[in-house]
Amino acid sequence: xxxxxxxxxxxxxxxxxxxxxxxSFEIGPAELxxxxxxxxxxxxxxxxxxxxxxxxxxxxxxxxxxxxxLLGMTEAQIARAGVGRKFQRxxxxxxxxxxxxxxxxxxxxxxxxxxxxxxxxxxxxxxVAELASEVGLADHxxxxxxxxxxxxxxWLEIGMLLAQEPRLLLVDEPAAxxxxxEREHTTRLLVDLAKTRAVVVVEHDMDFVRRLACKVTxxxxxxxxxxxxxDHVTRNPAVIEVYLGRG
Amino acid sequence: xxxxSLSRNPxxxxxxxxxxLFTLAVTFLSEAAGxxxxxxxxxxxxxKTLCLCLIALAMDLIWGFAGILSLGHFAFxxxxxxxxxxxxxxxxxxxxxxxxxxxxxxxxxxxxIRDGIASQIFGVVGGSDLPAIWAFAGSLPxxxxxxxxxxxxxxxxxxxxxxxxxxxxxxxxxxxxxxxxALALYLFQNDSGLRGNNGLSGLQNIPGAEAVGQDWLSxxxxxxxxxxxxxxxxxxxxVVSGKFGSVIRAIRDDEARVRFLGYPVEVxxxxxxTLTAVITAIAGALYYPQAGIINPAEMAPIASIxxxxxxxxxxxxxxxxxVIGAVFVSLLSSWFTGGRAPDLNLGFYTVKWVDWWQxxxxxxxxxxxxxxxxxxxxxxxxxxxxxAPDRRGAxxxxxxxxxxxxxxxx
Ligand SMILES: Nc1ncnc2c1ncn2[C@@H]1O[C@H](COP(=O)(O)OP(=O)(O)OP(=O)(O)O)[C@@H](O)[C@H]1O
Ligand SMILES: [Mg+2]
Numbered sequence: 001x002x003x004x005x006x007x008x009x010x011x012x013x014x015x016x017x018x019x020x021x022x023x024s025f026e027i028g029p030a031e032l033x034x035x036x037x038x039x040x041x042x043x044x045x046x047x048x049x050x051x052x053x054x055x056x057x058x059x060x061x062x063x064x065x066x067x068x069x070l071l072g073m074t075e076a077q078i079a080r081a082g083v084g085r086k087f088q089r090x091x092x093x094x095x096x097x098x099x100x101x102x103x104x105x106x107x108x109x110x111x112x113x114x115x116x117x118x119x120x121x122x123x124x125x126x127x128v129a130e131l132a133s134e135v136g137l138a139d140h141x142x143x144x145x146x147x148x149x150x151x152x153x154x155w156l157e158i159g160m161l162l163a164q165e166p167r168l169l170l171v172d173e174p175a176a177x178x179x180x181x182e183r184e185h186t187t188r189l190l191v192d193l194a195k196t197r198a199v200v201v202v203e204h205d206m207d208f209v210r211r212l213a214c215k216v217t218x219x220x221x222x223x224x225x226x227x228x229x230x231d232h233v234t235r236n237p238a239v240i241e242v243y244l245g246r247g
Numbered sequence: 248x249x250x251x252s253l254s255r256n257p258x259x260x261x262x263x264x265x266x267x268l269f270t271l272a273v274t275f276l277s278e279a280a281g282x283x284x285x286x287x288x289x290x291x292x293x294x295k296t297l298c299l300c301l302i303a304l305a306m307d308l309i310w311g312f313a314g315i316l317s318l319g320h321f322a323f324x325x326x327x328x329x330x331x332x333x334x335x336x337x338x339x340x341x342x343x344x345x346x347x348x349x350x351x352x353x354x355x356x357x358x359x360i361r362d363g364i365a366s367q368i369f370g371v372v373g374g375s376d377l378p379a380i381w382a383f384a385g386s387l388p389x390x391x392x393x394x395x396x397x398x399x400x401x402x403x404x405x406x407x408x409x410x411x412x413x414x415x416x417x418x419x420x421x422x423x424x425x426x427x428x429a430l431a432l433y434l435f436q437n438d439s440g441l442r443g444n445n446g447l448s449g450l451q452n453i454p455g456a457e458a459v460g461q462d463w464l465s466x467x468x469x470x471x472x473x474x475x476x477x478x479x480x481x482x483x484x485x486v487v488s489g490k491f492g493s494v495i496r497a498i499r500d501d502e503a504r505v506r507f508l509g510y511p512v513e514v515x516x517x518x519x520x521t522l523t524a525v526i527t528a529i530a531g532a533l534y535y536p537q538a539g540i541i542n543p544a545e546m547a548p549i550a551s552i553x554x555x556x557x558x559x560x561x562x563x564x565x566x567x568x569x570v571i572g573a574v575f576v577s578l579l580s581s582w583f584t585g586g587r588a589p590d591l592n593l594g595f596y597t598v599k600w601v602d603w604w605q606x607x608x609x610x611x612x613x614x615x616x617x618x619x620x621x622x623x624x625x626x627x628x629x630x631x632x633x634x635a636p637d638r639r640g641a642x643x644x645x646x647x648x649x650x651x652x653x654x655x656x657x
Contacts, residue, residue: 146655
């Protein structure tokens, strides 16, 4: 099985500070991966690079069967190529309704002229309703996203991500601000999603990571410190020292 | 426009009906067609106001919906005016020159006619050659095409450069203002080919319609302006009604997030910028024949700021708000500055409105932005029972043009 995403030897420097240091990473087309690491380890920066927000100083990011190089592409092109992203802080369009948010995210032609002519058909409304019920927002479709609770916004953003139908999902701290029941729902959803696509989850909460029951990559100072099952990495002395030993 | 989108936008029907009634009323009260209660010059003022409503509409699309505070749209407005003005001046001068040359025995050659026109038009700036940019001035269809093409191309090129380098917010506003200023300064030069600070004049005389009096011409232009405004409103409402409207409002509130949804944000901005530039240019091409004269002073920075004030006072992001703002402020402004407003005697000081109007306007702008950011349009929300969502003072997105808390409707 060849990798869907292949990151090799990337480095990024912010004002002389090496946030990512010769990092390499690989994930298959239907795989769930948890990325953990202390604050400032470079987890969000890693996602920024894959999604085109930050340009690395060196290295390669190859995606898909034809191994296209994502580094030469804009954020929008990368998103259209099939990389979806959920941010650490929930970002939805607060002035628009839940339905409008989801409708915008639905997979469709993104060009301005196609979008100008595009009008929702019954199947689009049905898909939006389906997505909304999947993330527990079925009763909130006409409400403005700005009125939702923090947890509901997280869900809406996950719903938007699903609507995009990405092949690779990058999820930054999805469980932050969620209740226990919501966390369980999230875990199930992520595990389910990873059956058909690649999912990278960044998370601090060890219980959450344990429930994902997947391979774990530990980042530290912008590089991979260890990789393997959660039990395997938590036994690693280097990991214990930088990560667990401190907390 | 589909029936569905009309029923979701009742404001379009209300707007068009109001505009139609207003047009009929003005026609029946005008000197040309009816009671003569409205003077020809006031019909022109009303016609010009409708053109200003159209540019305000364009401003609302680009600022209220897409979040780009453009201070450059008066450049497109003036360019539209210049393009139609070139034909008006050329064709009218041609009539005069041909008449004058008819006295001499031999029929004049085309070259003699061209030379005659050139020295007539450019005598004031000491020139006698027709500049290259006047190559198509003799052709109405060509100049009409240029009304759209010249400002459209400028918007496309300028927008491409500005958006591609991801200039946003206040820097973008400054850049658009700089473009306008540069264009104005260039046109002020006598050798710019557009008669420097003299500008183009006599535009109220329509070649080929010499037999028609100004009373009827004013009504014709009033009708044309009303039609353009009606079409412009319907177009703008259609543009913002569907997913495109969602996307540009999303760009206004958080453009980085829109990129991660896969939308090419820069292309959207460029599309809206160019579309609004073209709408604005058409408004300008209708405005200046009613004004009679155009010169580079029309592009002064203050004009673009006025435009932003109209939209802000009317309430941004709701189309009809921009129109109301433009009507309200520009009519009030011409009343106060026209010397028709009676002085206010405070006993110790007499307020002369001609001097004080600008200050009142500036003050009301500040007050509206601070205390009633939804502007006059907010009154309609009060009637409809809409409130602003309580977001504890947070704006609706990190974008520089993002809607503020109190501007939103629940
Ligand atoms: N744009 C930037 N400019 C300067 N420094 C930055 C920038 N982005 C990130 N950094 C620095 O890079 C390092 C890695 O940051 P990053 O946000 O990737 O960490 P993280 O692993 O996501 O941490 P957390 O768990 O707190 O979310 C940090 O020290 C941060 O201060
Ligand atoms: Mg982070």
